[in-house]
Amino acid sequence: MEYILALTHVDDTGAALTRASLEVVTAAIDLANQLEASLTIGIVGVDATSAANFLASTGARLLVVSGEPFAQPRYATDAAACEALCRAACATIVIAPASARFARVAAGVAHRLDGYIDTHIAAVVAADTIEATRWFYRQRIEAVLTRDARPWFLLLDAGTHAAFSGHSASTQIEEVAVHLPTLRTTVTGLREPRHDQQTIRPDAKLLLVAGAGWTKKQPDGQTHATEAGDLILGFLHATGASLGSSKSLVDQGGDGNSVLPFLTHLNQIGQTGATPRHAKGLSTCCHGEEPHVVGWRFVADRRAISLDPNCGWTRGKADVVYVADAFQVMSKVNALLEANDA
Amino acid sequence: MAHALHIVVCAGIVPDPLQTLEPITGLTGPGLKNEMVLPAVLDPWAACALYEAAALATKNPGSKVWLVSLGPKAKLQAVMMTVAQKVNFELVPIDGPIGGFHDAHATAAALADAIAAIPGLDRDRLLLFGGWESATRGAGVTLQLVGERFGISDQFQGVDEIELRDDGSFEVLERVEGGKHQVSICAGTPAVLGWATGNLAEPRNNPQVGMANMRTIMPALQKAKSASIPANGLHYVSVALPKQQRTTKVVKDLTPEEIAHELVAWIGAE
Numbered sequence: 355m356e357y358i359l360a361l362t363h364v365d366d367t368g369a370a371l372t373r374a375s376l377e378v379v380t381a382a383i384d385l386a387n388q389l390e391a392s393l394t395i396g397i398v399g400v401d402a403t404s405a406a407n408f409l410a411s412t413g414a415r416l417l418v419v420s421g422e423p424f425a426q427p428r429y430a431t432d433a434a435a436c437e438a439l440c441r442a443a444c445a446t447i448v449i450a451p452a453s454a455r456f457a458r459v460a461a462g463v464a465h466r467l468d469g470y471i472d473t474h475i476a477a478v479v480a481a482d483t484i485e486a487t488r489w490f491y492r493q494r495i496e497a498v499l500t501r502d503a504r505p506w507f508l509l510l511d512a513g514t515h516a517a518f519s520g521h522s523a524s525t526q527i528e529e530v531a532v533h534l535p536t537l538r539t540t541v542t543g544l545r546e547p548r549h550d551q552q553t554i555r556p557d558a559k560l561l562l563v564a565g566a567g568w569t570k571k572q573p574d575g576q577t578h579a580t581e582a583g584d585l586i587l588g589f590l591h592a593t594g595a596s597l598g599s600s601k602s603l604v605d606q607g608g609d610g611n612s613v614l615p616f617l618t619h620l621n622q623i624g625q626t627g628a629t630p631r632h633a634k635g636l637s638t639c640c641h642g643e644e645p646h647v648v649g650w651r652f653v654a655d656r657r658a659i660s661l662d663p664n665c666g667w668t669r670g671k672a673d674v675v676y677v678a679d680a681f682q683v684m685s686k687v688n689a690l691l692e693a694n695d696a
Numbered sequence: 697m698a699h700a701l702h703i704v705v706c707a708g709i710v711p712d713p714l715q716t717l718e719p720i721t722g723l724t725g726p727g728l729k730n731e732m733v734l735p736a737v738l739d740p741w742a743a744c745a746l747y748e749a750a751a752l753a754t755k756n757p758g759s760k761v762w763l764v765s766l767g768p769k770a771k772l773q774a775v776m777m778t779v780a781q782k783v784n785f786e787l788v789p790i791d792g793p794i795g796g797f798h799d800a801h802a803t804a805a806a807l808a809d810a811i812a813a814i815p816g817l818d819r820d821r822l823l824l825f826g827g828w829e830s831a832t833r834g835a836g837v838t839l840q841l842v843g844e845r846f847g848i849s850d851q852f853q854g855v856d857e858i859e860l861r862d863d864g865s866f867e868v869l870e871r872v873e874g875g876k877h878q879v880s881i882c883a884g885t886p887a888v889l890g891w892a893t894g895n896l897a898e899p900r901n902n903p904q905v906g907m908a909n910m911r912t913i914m915p916a917l918q919k920a921k922s923a924s925i926p927a928n929g930l931h932y933v934s935v936a937l938p939k940q941q942r943t944t945k946v947v948k949d950l951t952p953e954e955i956a957h958e959l960v961a962w963i964g965a966e
Contacts, residue, residue, distance in 0.1 A: 427878065429851040454872040458853045461800075461837035465844040470801055470928060473835045485933055490796045491711075492831050495719050496938055497726070497797070502929035538883035539850050545869065546876040554875025560963060593963055605897070619856065619893035620875045625713045625831065626740045626893065636959070645713040656942070657962065659955070663948060670941040676955045677948045686956030694960070 356391040356484075358382055359445035360414070361436055363455055364399030368425060371397070371405050374451035376517035378510055381478055382449045383412060383518070388480035391447075396439035396530075398432060400425035403527055410525035412518070417442050417528050426541035427455040429462070431534060436463040438532045445505055447484065452509040460507055469505035476514050493629050493651035494644075512556075513631035513652070553590060553597035553616055560595040561632040561653055562586065563623055565640025566602040567661070568614065572681065583614045585684045586638075592691035596632065598623035598649070600640050623649035638680040642666030659683050699864050700758030701885065702818050703749040705785070706807050706826035706839060707742030709767045709775045709794065711735070713831065719935045725927065726797045726935040736771050736794075738779050741827025745891035747899060748858070749825050750783030756860065762817070764810055766790040766803060769917055776913050781906035782899045787913045788814060789920040796832030797935070799928045804841035806923035811842065819846065821885050828853045828890030836890065843888035851888040852880065857895060 360382035362375035371379075379395060386393040393414040397405050402418035409416060419435040436459055440448055448464075450456045452473055464471040477487040483500045486508055490497055546552065568582040590597055599614075599621040606613050622628065625645035635653035640646055642658060643666040650656060650671070658667035659680045667675045676683065711717060711734045718729040728734065738746070746763060753759035763785045765772055772789050780787075790810050811817070811824075824846070826839040836853065843851050854871030861867070864884040869877040871892050947955070 427872075428880070430849040433849065454854065454870070454878070457836055458840075458851060458870075461835075461840040462844045462851065464837075465801075465841050470799075470930070471835075471837055473837060490833060490935075491717055492713075492834060494717050494937070495935060497719075497935040498933040500931050500933060502931070535849055540881045542867075542879045542881055544872070544876045545879050546874070552875060556874055618875075620871060622893065634963070636963075643714070644716075651938075655962075657959070663946060668944050668946050670944055672944055673942055674945045674947060676950065676959075677946065678950070678952055678955055682952035683955045683959070686952050687959050690956050690960045691963075 356389050356446045357444050358386050358389070358391050358393050358447045358449065359440060359443040360393065360395045361439060361448055361450035361456065362395060362397050363453070364397065364402060364405050368400040369404035371408065372451065372453060373517050374453050374512040377512060377515040378449050378451050379409065379412065379518035380515045381510055385447070385449070385478055385480060385484070394443040394445065396443060398424050398435045398439070406527045407522045407525060408520055409518070410523035411520040415443070415528070416525060417530050419530050419532055423534060423537070427458065428539050428541055429459055430537055430539060432456070433459040433462045433466070434532050434534055436460070437466050438530050440467055440505065442528070442530045448505055448507045449478070450507065450509050452511050457509060460509055464505070464507045467505050469507055470501055470503045471507035471509065472499065472501070473509040475508045475510050478508060478510070489651065492625050492648045494648055551616055554620060555594065555596040556630060558594055558596040559633045560593055561598055561630060561635040562589060562595045563598040563600070563635065563637045563640055564603060564614065564617070565600045565638065565646070566606065567639025567680065569603065569606060578681065579614060581681065583616065585681065585688060586614065587616065588688040589684060589691070592688060592695065596630065597621055598628070598630065600624065600646050601626050625649070637667060637672065638684065642671055647671050698756045698758070699860065700821060701752060701756050701823055702760055702821045703753060703823045703825055704762045704764055704811055704814070704817070705742065705746045705749050706764050706824070706842065707746060708739045708765060708830055708832065709736045709771055710739045710831040712737050719937065721935065726932050727795050731795060732768065732771070736775050738775055739827050739830050739832070741829060741891055741893070743779070743898070744894045744896070745825040745827055745889070746785065747783060747896045748891060748894045749823070750785065751896055752858065752860065761785040762788050762814055764788040764790070764807055766792045766806055766923065767794045768792070769920055773917050778901070780909035780913055781901040781903060784905055784909065787916045789917050791920040791922040793925055796830070796834070797932065798925045799930045800833060800835050800838045801841060801928050802925040804838045804845065806925065807838065808842045808845040809923070810921070819886055822846070823885055824848065824888045826890055828855070828892055839888055839890045846886070848886050848888050850882050850886070853890040854892045855889045855894070856892050858889060
């Protein structure tokens, strides 16, 4: 008999669950139904009780860890909270979101409980055993795995399940007490670009990826980094797209070359960057070789603009490749988007 | 006021990203075809951790950097020929299997044992560095598990910056969702930092640094203890390359204006 715990946390408001947590609730309900197992949902947050009421219709046992120490993500407090919830639930299977908050602590918690952990899980199904799907080698090899040992922690990637949708109602909630260690770390806040300079938008439908070609010499023998920056930002402004970049373009800043000032390593997509989930992706001035394309694993509909008719994108990696000058095309695209908007 | 730090960097070796990878299943479980002859590099994010460690050690006289790496001795030696030319460190090699399909908990246990055996390591001054995720397993758990084994409850993942203060405390920037950084102040060592890219460029090769490092690296490799990595109940049901191969339409004969119209329609379509 398995005892399933969906381990969740609240969002920035402190009183509602994150979308990734709600996806975990969906996955845990599915798994519990498949296994006919009991389901407990644990919530960590400053006001976890409010968030718990939203889960009343799940029929699950609801455990919460609430209070000011849990207002901010921090290893010592979050690990203690998750450990307490796992112990209270006597969980054999723990499903949690692979959010920054829980990815920081989940392995430590598994260790404290003599358990094991697998992360970046894309799917969980119950066959003869519980089987989890995940990727290896930066999304280049897909594997299905299982474990005999319990408790088994599974961190689910965001965007892999539908978010649980319920209605808020009063329900029975159990507060779990947590013994906190001496705290040596204080979270002072978030550092983020100004709102109009934020180019990373995880919820956007479209991903625009800028490659190193944007800052290379153009047919007139000159670089046009400023123009490139204007075209890219204009496109992002008009479409609400998220911006990704190849490592080579970001690294140019460190080498003293022409740069796009709004790009940071956080924009990197691929072997040494992120693997975001967007419905569509448009690559510009990027040659589409494997280290870049592994970051596109979860982008469903892919198009590319490249001057090279033999670039990597043409070898079965994109759906459509336009052999053209991205400066000219994006200028026209922006003009059309502007006209449509007007 | 400078603080002498003991920085231990955990870093694996991984296939060069440009190599074609093909999974195979052997007697001991899944692996990569021709794994032992694939060119290897130091894990990219762990390499960032090593460069950050070296920069931090330079700023804080009396500090020392150890590089702890698990892999077959011959592969480690080959990778070190390049890595040793980048920054000063002392290698702590562990002779063991290579690859991403091994259990992270067993890997963490082997790393923790090797770190615990480092002569002269002061755990009160310890900064445990590594990449926040590897380019093989990519689980982001090994460093955390090593930290737990040492009882370190100040851990940071996806780190892009550390700034040491005069009183020994430090500010850390960790990546969180939405292109933001979480800012934390930690009272001081010991702590675990899983690095993302950081802010430093890859150091240029310096043959003098390489020669100095190799004096200790070669004897360390000869004396490297071997470690077994048990499966800990981990079983693979299947391991395969993704089957999806797209039928790419290459459009060569449209004007920029025509392409723009097509793209705008595509962007707007549900």
